[in-house]
Amino acid sequence: MPDEVARKLGRKERERQAHRREILEAAERVFVRKGYHGATVEEIAQEAEFAVGTLYNFFKSKEQMYAEVILKIAEDFLYVFERQVLTRDRPQEAIGALIELRLRYFDDHRGFFRVFFETSPGSRIDPSRALPRDCVGLYDRYVEAVTGIFDQGVKDGSFDTLDPFYLTMCFEGIINAFVAYWSRREPTEPLDVRIEKIKDAFIGRIRVGRAHA
Amino acid sequence: MPDEVARKLGRKERERQAHRREILEAAERVFVRKGYHGATVEEIAQEAEFAVGTLYNFFKSKEQMYAEVILKIAEDFLYVFERQVLTRDRPQEAIGALIELRLRYFDDHRGFFRVFFETSPGSRIDPSRALPRDCVGLYDRYVEAVTGIFDQGVKDGSFDTLDPFYLTMCFEGIINAFVAYWSRREPTEPLDVRIEKIKDAFIGRIRVGRAHA
Amino acid sequence: MPDEVARKLGRKERERQAHRREILEAAERVFVRKGYHGATVEEIAQEAEFAVGTLYNFFKSKEQMYAEVILKIAEDFLYVFERQVLTRDRPQEAIGALIELRLRYFDDHRGFFRVFFETSPGSRIDPSRALPRDCVGLYDRYVEAVTGIFDQGVKDGSFDTLDPFYLTMCFEGIINAFVAYWSRREPTEPLDVRIEKIKDAFIGRIRVGRAHA
Amino acid sequence: MPDEVARKLGRKERERQAHRREILEAAERVFVRKGYHGATVEEIAQEAEFAVGTLYNFFKSKEQMYAEVILKIAEDFLYVFERQVLTRDRPQEAIGALIELRLRYFDDHRGFFRVFFETSPGSRIDPSRALPRDCVGLYDRYVEAVTGIFDQGVKDGSFDTLDPFYLTMCFEGIINAFVAYWSRREPTEPLDVRIEKIKDAFIGRIRVGRAHA
DNA sequence: CATGAATGAGGTTTCATTCAT
DNA sequence: TATGAATGAAACCTCATTCAT
Numbered sequence: 001m002p003d004e005v006a007r008k009l010g011r012k013e014r015e016r017q018a019h020r021r022e023i024l025e026a027a028e029r030v031f032v033r034k035g036y037h038g039a040t041v042e043e044i045a046q047e048a049e050f051a052v053g054t055l056y057n058f059f060k061s062k063e064q065m066y067a068e069v070i071l072k073i074a075e076d077f078l079y080v081f082e083r084q085v086l087t088r089d090r091p092q093e094a095i096g097a098l099i100e101l102r103l104r105y106f107d108d109h110r111g112f113f114r115v116f117f118e119t120s121p122g123s124r125i126d127p128s129r130a131l132p133r134d135c136v137g138l139y140d141r142y143v144e145a146v147t148g149i150f151d152q153g154v155k156d157g158s159f160d161t162l163d164p165f166y167l168t169m170c171f172e173g174i175i176n177a178f179v180a181y182w183s184r185r186e187p188t189e190p191l192d193v194r195i196e197k198i199k200d201a202f203i204g205r206i207r208v209g210r211a212h213a
Numbered sequence: 214m215p216d217e218v219a220r221k222l223g224r225k226e227r228e229r230q231a232h233r234r235e236i237l238e239a240a241e242r243v244f245v246r247k248g249y250h251g252a253t254v255e256e257i258a259q260e261a262e263f264a265v266g267t268l269y270n271f272f273k274s275k276e277q278m279y280a281e282v283i284l285k286i287a288e289d290f291l292y293v294f295e296r297q298v299l300t301r302d303r304p305q306e307a308i309g310a311l312i313e314l315r316l317r318y319f320d321d322h323r324g325f326f327r328v329f330f331e332t333s334p335g336s337r338i339d340p341s342r343a344l345p346r347d348c349v350g351l352y353d354r355y356v357e358a359v360t361g362i363f364d365q366g367v368k369d370g371s372f373d374t375l376d377p378f379y380l381t382m383c384f385e386g387i388i389n390a391f392v393a394y395w396s397r398r399e400p401t402e403p404l405d406v407r408i409e410k411i412k413d414a415f416i417g418r419i420r421v422g423r424a425h426a
Numbered sequence: 427m428p429d430e431v432a433r434k435l436g437r438k439e440r441e442r443q444a445h446r447r448e449i450l451e452a453a454e455r456v457f458v459r460k461g462y463h464g465a466t467v468e469e470i471a472q473e474a475e476f477a478v479g480t481l482y483n484f485f486k487s488k489e490q491m492y493a494e495v496i497l498k499i500a501e502d503f504l505y506v507f508e509r510q511v512l513t514r515d516r517p518q519e520a521i522g523a524l525i526e527l528r529l530r531y532f533d534d535h536r537g538f539f540r541v542f543f544e545t546s547p548g549s550r551i552d553p554s555r556a557l558p559r560d561c562v563g564l565y566d567r568y569v570e571a572v573t574g575i576f577d578q579g580v581k582d583g584s585f586d587t588l589d590p591f592y593l594t595m596c597f598e599g600i601i602n603a604f605v606a607y608w609s610r611r612e613p614t615e616p617l618d619v620r621i622e623k624i625k626d627a628f629i630g631r632i633r634v635g636r637a638h639a
Numbered sequence: 640m641p642d643e644v645a646r647k648l649g650r651k652e653r654e655r656q657a658h659r660r661e662i663l664e665a666a667e668r669v670f671v672r673k674g675y676h677g678a679t680v681e682e683i684a685q686e687a688e689f690a691v692g693t694l695y696n697f698f699k700s701k702e703q704m705y706a707e708v709i710l711k712i713a714e715d716f717l718y719v720f721e722r723q724v725l726t727r728d729r730p731q732e733a734i735g736a737l738i739e740l741r742l743r744y745f746d747d748h749r750g751f752f753r754v755f756f757e758t759s760p761g762s763r764i765d766p767s768r769a770l771p772r773d774c775v776g777l778y779d780r781y782v783e784a785v786t787g788i789f790d791q792g793v794k795d796g797s798f799d800t801l802d803p804f805y806l807t808m809c810f811e812g813i814i815n816a817f818v819a820y821w822s823r824r825e826p827t828e829p830l831d832v833r834i835e836k837i838k839d840a841f842i843g844r845i846r847v848g849r850a851h852a
Numbered sequence: 853c854a855t856g857a858a859t860g861a862g863g864t865t866t867c868a869t870t871c872a873t
Numbered sequence: 874t875a876t877g878a879a880t881g882a883a884a885c886c887t888c889a890t891t892c893a894t
Contacts (some may be wrong), residue, residue: 012894016857037250041885051859056886166414173390177382201379205418229874254868264876266870275868442853463676467889477855479891488889592840595816603812627805631844651873655878680864690880695865 020058023048024072027065028109036066067134074138077105086145091153095203098146099175100195106179107191143168159206167206174202233271236261241282249279287351290318299358304366308416311359312388313408319392356381372419380419387415446484449474454495462492500564503531512571517579521597522625524572528601529621569594600628659697662687663711666704667748675705713777716744725784730792734842737785738814739834745818746830782807813841 026048030039041062045052059065084101088094150164150171159167178198187194239261243252254275258265272278297314301307363377363384372380391411400407452474456465467488471478485491510527514520576590576597585593604624613620665687669678680701684691698704723740727733789803789810798806817837826833 012856019857040883042883052885053860053887054858056888057857060886062885162414169390169394170387170414173386173388174383175386177386177389181382197376197379201375201383225874232874253866258877265868266877267875269869270874438853445853466887471856478889479856480854482890483853588840589836592836595820596813596840599812599814599816600809601812602816603808606812607808627801627809651877658878679862681862691864692866692881693879695867696878699865701864 019050019054023050023055023058024065024069028069028073031066031069071134071138073109077101078138078142080105081142081145085149091149091156091158092203092207094149095153095171096199098149099198099202102175102179103191103195103198106182143172146171162206171202174198232263232267236263236268236271237278237281237285240278241286244279244282284351287355291351291355293318294355294358298362304362304369304371305416305420307362308366308384309412311362311384312411312415315388316392316404316408316411319395359384375419384415387411445476445480449476449481449484450491450495450498453491454499457492457495497564504564504568506531507568507571511575517575517582517584518629520575521579521629524575524597525601525624525628526621529605529617529624572597597628600624658689658693662689662694662697663704663708667708667712670705670708710777712748716740717777717781719744720781720784724788730788730795730797731842733788734792734810735838737788738837738841741814741818742830742834742837745821782811785810810841813837 023044027039027044030044030047033039034043039062041052041055044062044065045055048055055065059068080101081098085094085098088097147164147168150159150162150167153159154161154164154167175198178194182194189197236257240252240257243257243260246252247256252275254265254268257275257278258268261268268278272281293314294311298307298311301310360377360381363372363375363380366372367374367377367380388411391407395407402410449470453465453470456470456473459465460469465488467478467481470488470491471481474481481491485494506527507524511520511524514523573590573594576585576588576593579585580587580590580593601624604620608620615623662683666678666683669683669686672678673682678701680691680694683701683704684694687694694704698707719740720737724733724737727736786803786807789798789801789806792798793800793803793806814837817833821833828836
């Protein structure tokens with residue numbers, strides 16, 4: 001009997017989380033189609049196949065929905081980042097894996113990144129500006145981690161002697177530039193080729209002992 | 214008599230243009246402060262010291278005001294760009310001058326810039342923020358011109374053999390990253406030093422024949 | 427076996443009544459805090475530690491809850507009124523006891539009182555705040571009873587010859603005025619003293635044969 | 640020419656004020672019909688024969704409309720009060736005139752008083768609590784003035800020796816009680832009779848040297 | 853009976869745009 | 874051309890009530 005109750009509560013809670021997720025996914029789709037200001041709560045509700053009021057049982061405002069969409073993407077990204085990038089021993093490989101991850105990830109959420117870049121003034125220039133509170137922590141963690149990789153690379157002699165934090169900023173700037181560009185124009189080359197090109201261009205530029213071009 | 218009429222019309226026309234300009238400048242300030250959606254026509258009117266109705270004698274919509282603001286900023290930037298950067302013969306110097314221009318320009322018109330680079334390439338998501346046709350042309354011209362400089366540099370052997378367009382993307386990304394960073398934290402070094410550092414870091418990385426670090 | 431059923435039903439029924447009472451008490455607290463329109467069923471449910479749906483198993487609407495709260499308060503007050511005031515033989519003493527009751531009651535249950543005396547006679551304006559039938563009867567009974575006391579006092583020569591209904595109105599007005607005053611400024615004198623002062627001031631004014639001041 | 644401009648501006652301003660007044664009057668009517676919570680801005684707009692948005696050019700919220708309705712009534716009242724009551728030399732006459740004014744005034748705005756008493760909890764007990772900011776000052780002025788009258792009456796021997804402030808509170812309480820009562824049940828006696836009765840009952844009770852009843 | 857997620861009508865408020873003066 | 878009051882569509886959000894479990 002307690003078991004059944006437990007299972008029941010478990011199911012209810014599971015359903016609630018499922019609905020929450022469905023709403024967030026619907027919200028992401030609508031934000032992608034219409035942008036933050038263009039999206040209406042009404043439309044998100046229709047997309048999620050819930051009534052408007054229901055959304056407000058999960059999120060207290062449209063703004064919070066937006067924030068959570070970003071948060072979800074950021075969390076997912078960080079989860080993979082920590083597993084696929086931070087586990088690498090050699091800095092060069094870590095940066096290579098990060099380039100790949102960032103580009104692949106972007107491909108999956110391309111539409112939303114477009115929204116993100118456009119929504120908040122300053123966001124393309126300074127993503128941390130447009131982020132919801134919870135997200136800023138994640139972003140800082142990410143920046144620190146990447147800086148750590150560069151630091152290690154400089155120390156162990158893999159990379160030229162450069163300020164690791166400057167390297168991180170350049171890295172982010174470059175990736176963002178490409179991501180922003182490809183969010184507007186359909187890329188002409190397949191993802192793999194683009195990844196390799198950026199790896200070459202970036203890592204090649206900072207790697208110690210490279211031959212002169 | 215005809216003379217007087219001519220003078221009068223001339224004055225009237227001059228005044229009209231002056232008002233138009235004042236309105237655009239007010240609009241720019243407000244868009245910079247509030248972003249496109251946050252700005253209200255009412256606020257722009259107050260800033261311009263005109264009545265709302267008057268604005269609609271010059272522009273058919275808020276959207277058009279926005280488009281013209283962007284256009285003006287882009288034109289101003291491009292005007293200086295063509296004179297101070299494109300006139301250089303040697304690619305390395307041109308890029309150096311561009312770095313200087315972008316950083317100086319940013320320091321003087323940081324709000325300015327935000328609007329320009331934010332909106333830049335026109336959105337498919339939020340039509341109201343899409344760049345006006347004319348402006349997209351300007352932006353493309355800028356990108357092409359910069360790409361041209363890199364192209365020349367690669368061809369004449371100043372720079373390593375890299376895809377010039379990729380170089381442009383990287384260049385923009387890096388500049389944006391620094392600009393973003395300095396817009397959050399007051400720079401510790403004077404502008405001149407910062408300019409030199411970036412010149413070294415960026416140009417140094419792509420210049421042929423550089424010594425190993 | 428039938429016994430056990432009977433006991434069970436008895437317990438169930440007792441529990442049901444207990445829950446009903448708990449809900450009403452919670453509702454009263456919330457109505458006192460927020461007023462009718464400010465109170466939400468959600469908040470009442472939380473206060474009562476039941477789910478919203480449960481409340482609707484006992485009352486068919488928020489309006490009915492409100493009506494029952496009023497009714498309960500009115501009944502409680504009237505219960506004491508009839509025992510402590512109406513039992514007095516001499517009008518002067520009855521009015522004195524009523525003064526004491528109203529002031530003490532107010533001190534103990536000031537939120538309480540507000541609901542009763544505020545809402546009192548039912549609104550033609552805001553149907554949702556109209557008193558339930560039963561309650562209007564109670565209030566009228568109260569007014570009638572007080573008027574009756576004055577009537578008796580006038581007739582038996584205790585009070586000056588005045589319209590008893592007018593006296594009731596004056597009495598209510600004066601009590602309310604003091605109560606209001608003391609609800610703003612902490613009284614400087616203890617309750618007993620205040621009670622005596624009002625007795626003197628009010629009864630003294632209407633008592634036959636008083637000395638000139 | 641400047642004259643014409645002046646007249647024009649004057650007319651515009653006059654019209655604006657007229658519209659403001661019309662809206663307030665419409666609002667009063669709707670509040671009277673439906674109560675504060677029952678009234679919708681939409682309905683007020685229809686009653687005033689303006690679009691909804693127009694109301695918001697004059698008042699920033701429904702709440703402010705309500706506050707201004709009260710303020711207008713209070714100001715009008717004070718205006719007459721100062722002319723018809725404060726000008727009397729003898730305290731007894733002044734109080735008599737005040738009773739008449741309060742009752743007559745109430746007759747004109749009866750509906751609104753009903754709303755007022757019902758809208759804010761505690762308003763019948765302590766009207767000053769429910770008043771908008773601007774109004775509180777007016778109310779204080781009124782209370783002071785009335786207290787002054789009683790003070791003068793006590794000093795010159797017209798009234799019994801009683802605390803003038805207590806007298807004011809009793810006076811207000813009594814008037815409010817009647818007003819509240821008659822806002823619910825149609826009075827059975829004509830206004831004149833009621834005025835005289837209250838004059839007798841109240842002034843008669845506090846006048847020095849009255850004969851025993 | 854207890855639960856609480858789902859509902860959706862309806863409220864207040866904003867603001868780009870128009871138009872009579 | 875300059876004005877700014879008037880417009881009204883449309884947005885976000887609340888909350889009493891229902892109902893499947």
